[in-house]
Amino acid sequence: MFLLLLAPGCAPAMATGTTGAVSGRVSVTEKGQPAASATGIVAYLVGFSAPAPKAHAALSQQNHKYVPPLLPVVVGQTVDFPNLDYDTSHNVFSLDPRFNLGQYRAGHGDPPSHVFDTPGPVEIYCDIHPDMAATILVLPNASFAYTNADGTFTLSNIAPGTWDLFAYDRSAVVPAHAKVTVTAGAVATVSLSLDRTRFSFDHKTWDGQDYATRHYVP
Ligand SMILES: [Cu+2]
Structure with a gap:
C-alpha cells in the first residue's frame, strides 16, 4: 500500500533544473506491530543503468x-x-x-x-x-540510499521519468515497491510499507555440512 504525491518546488538542493528527487518513508511492521527501528533499509530505483x-x-x-x-x-x-x-x-x-x-x-x-x-x-x-x-x-545504478531510523530516505539528482522504486529489508521476504514519476526541478514524495517475517539466516557451510559438525581452529 503506498501513496504517491508530487511536491514541486521544494528542497531545491535535491533537484536541479534538469533532475528531480524522491523523498520517501518506509513504514515497517514486525509481527503485527510497528518496528522499533526502520534504519538500514535500502531504497533504490530501477529502470535505468549507470x-x-x-x-x-x-x-x-x-x-x-x-x-x-x-x-x-x-x-x-x-x-x-x-x-x-x-x-x-x-x-x-x-x-x-x-x-x-x-x-x-x-x-x-x-x-x-x-x-x-x-x-x-x-x-x-x-x-x-x-x-x-x-x-x-x-x-543497476547508484540511485540508492539507506533509510533513517524513522524510515525516511532521499534519492537526489534523478533523471526525469517513471521508475520502479523498491525498499529492500533483509527480514522482509518481498521488497516494497511503488512506481514513482520524477519531474525536473521537483521532489516526488512516496510512502511504502513492508512487513518483517524472516528472522533466521541459518544456512549450510560452503561444502554443504552443518556448522556444528565441523571443527576449526580460529
Ligand atoms: Cu567469520
Whole structure:
C-alpha cells in the first residue's frame, strides 16, 4: 500500500533544473506491530543503468559480524572484505553466485575482493562462524540510499521519468515497491510499507555440512 504525491518546488538542493528527487518513508511492521527501528533499509530505483563506481565498496568483518549487514553496490563494482578482527580468521563465501575467498587473518596486505556483475541480492556467509551473514544488493545504478531510523530516505539528482522504486529489508521476504514519476526541478514524495517475517539466516557451510559438525581452529 503506498501513496504517491508530487511536491514541486521544494528542497531545491535535491533537484536541479534538469533532475528531480524522491523523498520517501518506509513504514515497517514486525509481527503485527510497528518496528522499533526502520534504519538500514535500502531504497533504490530501477529502470535505468549507470556505470559502476571505480571506488571499491567494503563489507567488513568486525566483532564477528558483517558490517553493514546490507550493502548496496552497482553492477560491476568491486567489494573488498577486510577482516578487522585480530583474534580470528574469517572467510567469505556465497552459494549463488558460487564463490569462496578462502580463510584469512587481519593485517596481511590488501583484503580479498570480488566483482559483482549480476543484479540481485547475494547472500554472503563465513565458513567459520555460522552467525555471520550479510546481503549484498547488486543494483543497476547508484540511485540508492539507506533509510533513517524513522524510515525516511532521499534519492537526489534523478533523471526525469517513471521508475520502479523498491525498499529492500533483509527480514522482509518481498521488497516494497511503488512506481514513482520524477519531474525536473521537483521532489516526488512516496510512502511504502513492508512487513518483517524472516528472522533466521541459518544456512549450510560452503561444502554443504552443518556448522556444528565441523571443527576449526580460529
Ligand atoms: Cu567469520
